[in-house]
Amino acid sequence: MTKNKMCRIRAHHFLCLSGFQSFGYSDDFTDNMGKIKSELLDNNTAVEIVRDCDDICSCCPHKKAGVCGKEGAVPAADMDKSVLEKLGFDENLKIKAAEVFNRIKEKMKKTNDLLSVCAGCQWHKKCLFFTSKGEILWG
Numbered sequence: 257m258t259k260n261k262m263c264r265i266r267a268h269h270f271l272c273l274s275g276f277q278s279f280g281y282s283d284d285f286t287d288n289m290g291k292i293k294s295e296l297l298d299n300n301t302a303v304e305i306v307r308d309c310d311d312i313c314s315c316c317p318h319k320k321a322g323v324c325g326k327e328g329a330v331p332a333a334d335m336d337k338s339v340l341e342k343l344g345f346d347e348n349l350k351i352k353a354a355e356v357f358n359r360i361k362e363k364m365k366k367t368n369d370l371l372s373v374c375a376g377c378q379w380h381k382k383c384l385f386f387t388s389k390g391e392i393l394w395g
Contacts, residue, residue, distance in 0.1 A: 268335035275383030288315040296353040
């Protein structure tokens with residue numbers, strides 16, 4: 257990610273970033289996610305909230321022809337829609353990352369708030385955000 261570039265982030269990836277513990281689909285994916293998390297937290301980067309492949313997906317081995325090919329209990333686009341609804345945000349909203357993380361702290365305080373989004377995620381048992389029942393352990 258370059259300076260002054262607006263970062264595109266899928267809505268559900270803000271939850272992933274909140275509990276990210278350096279687990280991922282590949283080393284490239286994990287490195288990229290770590291860099292994006294640092295950029296968003298350290299520099300309060302402007303983001304565009306999207307429901308399709310984003311800057312995190314750029315290094316994902318499941319990305320096929322610009323589309324998420326990961327099979328799971330809940331399709332990624334449905335997870336994004338759920339997060340947007342819970343946070344009261346519109347798709348393609350341009351906003352500072354800190355504002356998104358603050359809204360998550362306000363609106364998603366309990367494990368039940370996360371279940372509709374995260375229940376099918378293979379990483380939820382390793383995710384500090386999920387396992388802390390909504391208490392974000394960073395920033």
